[in-house]
Amino acid sequence: MRRLSLPAALLAALCLSACGEPPNKEMDQAQGAIDAARAAGAEEYAASEFTAATTTLAEANAAVAQRDYRLALNFALESREHAQNAAREAADTRARIRGEVERGMAEVAALLAEANERVTAAGRTRTPRRALRDAQQALAGVNADVQKAGAAMDAGDYMGAQPLLKGLKERIEQVIASVSAAR
Numbered sequence: 001m002r003r004l005s006l007p008a009a010l011l012a013a014l015c016l017s018a019c020g021e022p023p024n025k026e027m028d029q030a031q032g033a034i035d036a037a038r039a040a041g042a043e044e045y046a047a048s049e050f051t052a053a054t055t056t057l058a059e060a061n062a063a064v065a066q067r068d069y070r071l072a073l074n075f076a077l078e079s080r081e082h083a084q085n086a087a088r089e090a091a092d093t094r095a096r097i098r099g100e101v102e103r104g105m106a107e108v109a110a111l112l113a114e115a116n117e118r119v120t121a122a123g124r125t126r127t128p129r130r131a132l133r134d135a136q137q138a139l140a141g142v143n144a145d146v147q148k149a150g151a152a153m154d155a156g157d158y159m160g161a162q163p164l165l166k167g168l169k170e171r172i173e174q175v176i177a178s179v180s181a182a183r
Helices: 002-018 024-039 047-065 069-123 129-154 158-165 168-182
Strands: none
Touching: 024 047, 024 069, 047 069, 069 129, 069 158, 069 168, 129 158, 129 168
8 A cells, every 4th residue: 555655646746746836926027027128118229138038928928828837937037037138238228329329419519510600601701602502501401400310319219319410420521621612
């Protein structure tokens, strides 16, 4: 009788350990970390880490559906870690890009002021009207792009403002050079 009860007890213990509870707490924590990362802008600023977090949570849900709770627990913990990393990376990247955009806007504003001064000064001399008109039109286009970049910055869209600023310094420098050459 004892010989029979030992294997039966081992089988019962194995079944109980395999039939445990799903890791709901850990999966909820992972989902909360994903939501926090999304709020921090991780979808835009830390896309690969954010995608890893959501994919791993989906794998945890699939493991729960398969009743493999140990694997689900591992995936849930991994998902939470990816989400936390994504939130940190998003905050760091956003701050870096914001600084770059603000520096770029300051440089463009200084160059734009210089270009406007040169065009105004050239208007007082015998500079050809066509050269002045071309310079004014070019500066109007630059000014429109600066306004768009400023609106994007005001909206907190630094990723959208960054490409708008690209090439503006060169365009302004070309205006300054053309006005200087026309004088």
